[in-house]
Amino acid sequence: xxxxxxxxxxxxxxxxxxxxxxxxxxxxxxxxxxxxxxxxxxxxxxxxxxxxxxxxxxxxxxxxxxxxxxxxxxxxxxxxxxxxxxxxxxxxxxxxxxxxxxxxxxxxxxxxxxxxxxxxxxxxxxxxxxxxxxxxxxxxxxxxxxxxxxxxxxxxxxxxxxxxxxxxxxxxxxxxxxxxxxxxxxxxxxxxxxxxxxxxxxxxxxxxxxxxxxxxxxxxxxxxxxxxxxxxxxxxxxxxxxxxxxxxxxxxxxxxxxxxxxxxxxxxxxxxxxxxxxxxxxxxxxxxxxxxxxxxxxxxxxxxxxxxxxxxxxxxxxxxxxxxxxxxxxxxxxxxxxxxxxxxxxxxxxxxxxxxxxxxxxxxxxxxxxxxxxxxxxxxxxxxxxxx
Amino acid sequence: xxxxxxxxxxxxxxxxxxxxxxxxxxxxxxxxxxxxxxxxxxxxxxxxxxxxxxxxxxxxxxxxxxxxxxxxxxxxxxxxxxxxxxxxxxxxxxxxxxxxxxxxxxxxxxxxxxxxxxxxxxxxxxxxxxxxxxxxxxxxxxxxxxxxxxxxxxxxxxxxxxxxxxxxxxxxxxxxxxxxxxxxxxxxxxxxxxxxxxxxxxxxxxxxxxxxxxxxxxxxxxxxxxxxxxxxxxxxxxxxxxxxxxxxxxxxxxxxxxx
Numbered sequence: 001x002x003x004x005x006x007x008x009x010x011x012x013x014x015x016x017x018x019x020x021x022x023x024x025x026x027x028x029x030x031x032x033x034x035x036x037x038x039x040x041x042x043x044x045x046x047x048x049x050x051x052x053x054x055x056x057x058x059x060x061x062x063x064x065x066x067x068x069x070x071x072x073x074x075x076x077x078x079x080x081x082x083x084x085x086x087x088x089x090x091x092x093x094x095x096x097x098x099x100x101x102x103x104x105x106x107x108x109x110x111x112x113x114x115x116x117x118x119x120x121x122x123x124x125x126x127x128x129x130x131x132x133x134x135x136x137x138x139x140x141x142x143x144x145x146x147x148x149x150x151x152x153x154x155x156x157x158x159x160x161x162x163x164x165x166x167x168x169x170x171x172x173x174x175x176x177x178x179x180x181x182x183x184x185x186x187x188x189x190x191x192x193x194x195x196x197x198x199x200x201x202x203x204x205x206x207x208x209x210x211x212x213x214x215x216x217x218x219x220x221x222x223x224x225x226x227x228x229x230x231x232x233x234x235x236x237x238x239x240x241x242x243x244x245x246x247x248x249x250x251x252x253x254x255x256x257x258x259x260x261x262x263x264x265x266x267x268x269x270x271x272x273x274x275x276x277x278x279x280x281x282x283x284x285x286x287x288x289x290x291x292x293x294x295x296x297x298x299x300x301x302x303x304x305x306x307x308x309x310x311x312x313x314x315x316x317x318x319x320x321x322x323x324x325x326x327x328x329x330x331x332x333x334x335x336x337x338x339x340x341x342x343x344x345x346x347x348x349x350x351x352x353x354x355x356x357x358x359x360x361x362x363x364x365x366x367x368x369x370x371x372x373x374x375x376x377x378x379x380x381x382x383x384x385x386x387x388x
Numbered sequence: 389x390x391x392x393x394x395x396x397x398x399x400x401x402x403x404x405x406x407x408x409x410x411x412x413x414x415x416x417x418x419x420x421x422x423x424x425x426x427x428x429x430x431x432x433x434x435x436x437x438x439x440x441x442x443x444x445x446x447x448x449x450x451x452x453x454x455x456x457x458x459x460x461x462x463x464x465x466x467x468x469x470x471x472x473x474x475x476x477x478x479x480x481x482x483x484x485x486x487x488x489x490x491x492x493x494x495x496x497x498x499x500x501x502x503x504x505x506x507x508x509x510x511x512x513x514x515x516x517x518x519x520x521x522x523x524x525x526x527x528x529x530x531x532x533x534x535x536x537x538x539x540x541x542x543x544x545x546x547x548x549x550x551x552x553x554x555x556x557x558x559x560x561x562x563x564x565x566x567x568x569x570x571x572x573x574x575x576x577x578x579x580x581x582x583x584x585x586x587x588x589x590x591x592x593x594x595x596x597x598x599x600x601x602x603x604x605x606x607x608x609x610x611x612x613x614x615x616x617x618x619x620x621x622x623x624x625x626x627x628x629x630x631x632x633x634x635x636x637x638x639x640x641x642x643x644x645x646x647x
Contacts, residue, residue: 008584011460014421015574049577062577063585 005067005301012064013071019048020079028080031207032352037162038207041083046117051090055099059107060116066242066307070249070300077253081356082207084250089158089208090114092246093364094121097167097239098186101227110165110186119164124154124187124213125236131156132369133388134169135178135233139215141170141185148172148185148225150218153197158363160211161196163189167239168215169232176230184232186224193218204355241314243364245303248320251328251360252296258328258335258353259289265339276338285334292327299323315377322370325360332357389442389537389559392493393433393466394504394516395426397450397457401509411615422457425505425565427464427572432535432565433503434465434573440537443467445496449477449488455589463575463583470496474593481606482511486519488604491597493524501542502562506531517564527561533569550644 005013023044031038045051054069055061062068069091076084095114098106113119130136139152150170154160166187173181187194197212227235263286266277276282303320306313332353336343343350361367376386403417422430436442446461448454449472458469472492480488493499502524507514521528533552534545544563545554557563575583594604625636640646 006584007456007459008581011456011463011575011583012577012580015577015580019574047576048574053577057578057581063581064577068577068581 003298003301005071009064009068009071012068013075015048016050016072016075017078019045019050020075024076024079024083028082028207029349029352031080031082032204032356033206035201035206037086037159037209038083039162042086042117042120045087051087051117051120052095052115053091055095055111055115059099060112060114062115065304066245067301067304070246070304073246073249074253074256074300077250078257079253080207081250081254081353081359082205084253085158085205085208085359086120088243088246088250089123090121090163092243093123093239094159094163094165094167096242097123097184097226097235100238100242101184101235102186105223106186106226114165120159120162122157122159122163122166122189122213123236123239124157124160124166124168126154126156127152128155132366134236135182137169137171137182139168139170140174141172141183141220143172143222144219146222147219148183148222150185150187150193150215150220152215154213154215156200156363157211157213158208160213161199161209165189166213167226167236169236172230172232178233180230182231182233183229184226184235185220186226187215187218187220191218191220203358204352205359240365241317242307244317244321244370245300245307245313247360247364248296248303248317248324249300251321251324251357252293252300254328254353254357254360255289255293255296255324255331258331258350259286259293261350262286262289262335262338265342282338285338289331289334292330296324296327315374318365318370318373318377321360321364322367322374325357325367328357328360389436389440389500390445390498391433391436391442391501391503392445392447392496392499393426393429393461394489394502394520395429395446395448395457395461396423396505396508396510397421397448397454398423398508398510408615408618420453420456422460423505423509424572425507425509425567426457426461428565428567428570429503429505430461430464430466431570431572432532432563433501435570436501436535436537437465442537445470445499447489447492447496448472449480449485449492452591455591458589459583459587460575462587462589463579464573465575465579469587469589471589471591472593472597473591474595476594476599476601476604479606480604481608482513482515483519483607484604486516486523488594488597488599489516490520490523491599491603492592493520495592495597498524498560500559500561502526502560504562504564506564506566514564517562521562524560524562527557527559528563529555529557529561530564532563532565535563535565551647 027038049062052061053064053072057063098111114121127137141148141150168185168187172183193216195214197214200210267275269276303316335350339350397420400419400421405414444466446466446469504517529544531547532544536543541556541558543556545552625632
């Protein structure tokens with residue numbers, strides 16, 4: 001077993017860390033306050049290949065694989081969860097769904113502009129009545145000659161209002177259900193009939209946009225069917241499976257930042273005449289953070305390796321998301337405690353990190369859904385089916 | 389224009405803890421990086437390449453691990469990379485290092501321009517550029533803050549007394565650049581991947597360069613190391629921010645630190 005990172009990935013991490021520290025960090029507080037997407041950062045990231053890290057270079061990607069992608073997400077998560085969310089939804093699920101199930105032609109046409117960052121991607125799954133129960137979607141796609149006509153509305157779509165390309169899941173045969181009755185489509189958002197409804201006013205990740213996307217007689221050419229006709233649910237689930245590893249990586253970065261911030265603060269902050277880092281009640285909390293972070297790091301990069309070497313990874317990726325988001329939340333919860341009143345102040349980064357962390361237990365499959373995925377995979381070999 | 393950039397891999401200073409009370413340096417994290425002055429030299433060169441086109445060759449003398457610094461140079465935009473590595477170089481002092489680098493420049497067929505950092509990020513001798521220029525009999529401009537290419541020449545703005553002077557040097561020339569004047573770009577991620585997977589670093593040893601034992605004999609002998617005396621604490625300006633700032637600026641102007 002060799003647990004060392006390849007040298008190109010080590011150098012890549014240094015580059016991304018510098019990028020995050022110098023370009024992302026100065027905006028992190030402002031984009032949260034102003035509730036705006038840092039598009040200027042997205043542009044800079046695109047110029048460095050950061051909008052297509054896992055994809056092959058022949059599709060405009062960076063060629064960094066899932067490992068490279070997790071490294072970037074960890075480094076971005078360490079500095080700004082909003083920026084990680086914008087780039088993560090674009091790369092990890094939107095572009096990923098085209099990379100996984102797109103035809104060669106679709107990859108050239110849609111993945112290339114996404115991976116090179118010329119266009120931003122969004123992943124259109126969630127609907128008002130279909131969150132955890134993803135197969136309950138109501139958006140329909142009806143064949144009309146060489147086109148499909150889409151009608152319906154997607155909600156809570158990250159990047160929805162800034163996306164040029166959106167992958168969308170729609171019902172093509174209500175009688176067939178999730179497997180057979182749902183098809184995935186690539187929708188160019190300048191297609192007539194596509195519009196943005198309301199934008200969410202969120203608790204955290206306020207430097208990312210979350211939009212309602214409305215489809216009113218949106219005509220999509222039949223060439224834009226993504227994957228097998230009727231197998232869209234599988235395409236979307238596969239994309240989410242992979243996306244969970246990198247989401248966990250962003251959580252790893254958030255947890256790491258919390259620990260680093262606590263160490264810095266507790267070495268400088270003196271109470272009772274000594275740095276508070278020397279108090280057992282404080283350093284025990286930091287030691288607990290370190291233990292969980294190290295376990296998470298091993299989990300994330302082993303899962304990335306499973307994905308890059310084309311091995312089964314569904315269970316591990318679900319654990320990355322489940323454990324990662326909970327480790328991040330626990331670490332940041334402790335960070336608020338350690339920083340005391342300062343940690344509760346809106347002027348300090350800890351408060352933002354606390355709000356930002358909460359979403360990771362919810363989006364891209366709630367942690368309860370992850371437990372279902374996990375239990376299903378555990379019991380399936382014994383012939384026991386876990387109902388959703 | 390053919391430009392050879394001299395670069396150096398250094399121990400990352402961020403991984404070093406200095407304990408003045410114990411007169412000791414502790415290495416917490418042994419990681420080697422492309423030195424910031426070398427990065428500035430590369431940046432100055434790549435700007436010339438962006439402006440008028442150039443072939444950029446990165447050259448480094450070092451241990452085999454210095455290959456990583458050369459690959460980083462390729463990732464940043466270099467076209468070729470050469471590592472000068474030999475156990476016989478281990479005892480090299482500054483004059484020997486300059487001779488080895490000059491021999492490699494000659495083996496590469498010379499250059500229109502050789503660019504180096506003003507000093508290295510570790511030993512900070514600040515002599516390599518000048519010594520290489522002397523060995524090659526090239527013109528030299530040191531401590532350069534602005535650098536542009538002209539037909540058959542370069543125009544450089546360098547520190548001069550309390551201000552700056554702009555000079556022209558006919559090619560071939562050596563310039564050393566100021567770290568603060570050329571903040572480095574980020575390498576494109578795909579170039580980082582390709583720097584390790586696709587591109588090569590050529591390694592030359594002493595024999596390849598035709599250097600014998602006499603050419604590698606150091607002039608300096610290492611006698612030990614000690615900490616410099618602590619710097620005296622300067623004058624402190626106190627008071628309300630506005631008045632303190634005014635007082636500070638006045639003091640700096642009087643001492644001609646700022647104009």
